[in-house]
Amino acid sequence: MAQIHSVYSMTKQPSPSASAPSSPIQQAVSTVSPLVALGWLHTAKFLTTAPQLHFLPPLAVPEIAFVGRSNAGKSTCINTLTQQKQLAFASKKPGRTQHINLFSLGKQGMTDAVLADLPGYGYAAVPKQDKIRWQQVMANYLVTRENLKAIVLMCDPRHGLTELDEVLLDVVRPRVEEGLKFLVILTKADKLTRAEQSKALSIMKLQAGGGEVRLFSATKRQGIDEVATLLWQWAHPSSASPATAPSPDIGLE
Numbered sequence: 001m002a003q004i005h006s007v008y009s010m011t012k013q014p015s016p017s018a019s020a021p022s023s024p025i026q027q028a029v030s031t032v033s034p035l036v037a038l039g040w041l042h043t044a045k046f047l048t049t050a051p052q053l054h055f056l057p058p059l060a061v062p063e064i065a066f067v068g069r070s071n072a073g074k075s076t077c078i079n080t081l082t083q084q085k086q087l088a089f090a091s092k093k094p095g096r097t098q099h100i101n102l103f104s105l106g107k108q109g110m111t112d113a114v115l116a117d118l119p120g121y122g123y124a125a126v127p128k129q130d131k132i133r134w135q136q137v138m139a140n141y142l143v144t145r146e147n148l149k150a151i152v153l154m155c156d157p158r159h160g161l162t163e164l165d166e167v168l169l170d171v172v173r174p175r176v177e178e179g180l181k182f183l184v185i186l187t188k189a190d191k192l193t194r195a196e197q198s199k200a201l202s203i204m205k206l207q208a209g210g211g212e213v214r215l216f217s218a219t220k221r222q223g224i225d226e227v228a229t230l231l232w233q234w235a236h237p238s239s240a241s242p243a244t245a246p247s248p249d250i251g252l253e
C-alpha cells in the first residue's frame with residue numbers, strides 16, 4: 001500500500017467523533033439518529049449532469065463529492081445510502097460514470113445539500129487523452145467548486161491508495177487544511193475477513209491523519225448508519241435537528 005502524507009498533517013484538527021461536544025447544539029448534532037440521517041438521504045433526487053465543471057450550476061448548499069478510482073463502488077455507495085436502486089449508475093464495467101452527476105437532498109422539496117458522483121479514475125482501458133481530460137476536470141472541480149463541503153474518497157482496501165488517489169489527496173490538501181471535511185470509505189469490506197478489515201482500518205487511519213475512515217459494504221449493509229450520520233452532520237453543522245436545517249434556497253442561478 002502506498003504511503004501518503006497526512007491530509008490533516010498541517011492542521012491537526014480534531015475529528016468530530018474524537019472531540020467532546022461543547023454546546024447543546026453540537027451535542028444534538030452529534031447524537032442525530034441514523035434513521036433521521038437515512039430518511040434525509042432517501043430524499044435524494046437527480047438534479048443535473050455535466051461533462052465539465054463549467055456546466056455545473058453554482059449552488060448555495062453544501063456539496064459532498066464521492067471520488068475514487070474506477071470501480072471502487074462510488075455509485076453503489078450513493079444508491080445504498082439513499083436507498084434507491086438506480087439513482088446513480090453502477091456497473092461491473094469500470095468507467096460507467098463519465099459525468100459529474102448531482103443529486104439534491106432535502107425534505108419537503110427544500111434542498112439543503114447535494115451529493116456529487118464523480119467519474120472514477122485509473123481505468124487502464126480509457127484512452128490517454130480521456131484520462132488526462134478527466135484528471136483536469138476532477139482537479140478543477142476539487143479546487144474551485146465553491147460550495148464543496150466534504151470529500152468522500154472511496155478506496156478498495158484490497159488495493160489500498162493508488163498513485164492517483166495520492167495525486168487527488170495532494171490536490172485537496174490545501175482545502176482540507178481550510179476546513180473541508182474528508183472521509184475515506186473502505187469499500188467492499190465484505191471481501192475481507194474481520195481481521196483484514198481491522199488491519200485495513202488501522203492502516204488507513206494512519207494514512208488519513210485526522211480524517212475520518214469507515215469500513216463499508218453495500219452487499220452486507222455494513223457501515224451505512226455511520227456514514228449516513230456523518231454526512232448528515234457535515235451538511236447540517238449548525239442545526240439541532242433536520243426540522244431546523246438551513247436554507248430552502250438552493251441558489252440555482
Ligand SMILES: Nc1nc2c(ncn2[C@@H]2O[C@H](COP(=O)(O)OP(=O)(O)OP(=O)(O)O)[C@@H](O)[C@H]2O)c(=O)[nH]1
Binds near residue numbers: 071073075098120
Ligand atoms: N462485493 C461488493 N461489491 C460491490 C460493493 N460496492 C460496489 N460493488 C460492485 O463494484 C462494481 C463497481 O461499482 P460502481 O458503484 O459502479 O463503482 P464506481 O466507483 O461508481 O465506478 P465508476 O463509475 O467506473 O467510477 C459493481 O459491480 C458493484 O456491484 C460492495 O460493497 N461489495
Ligand SMILES: [Mg+2]
Binds near residue numbers: 076097117
Ligand atoms: Mg460510478
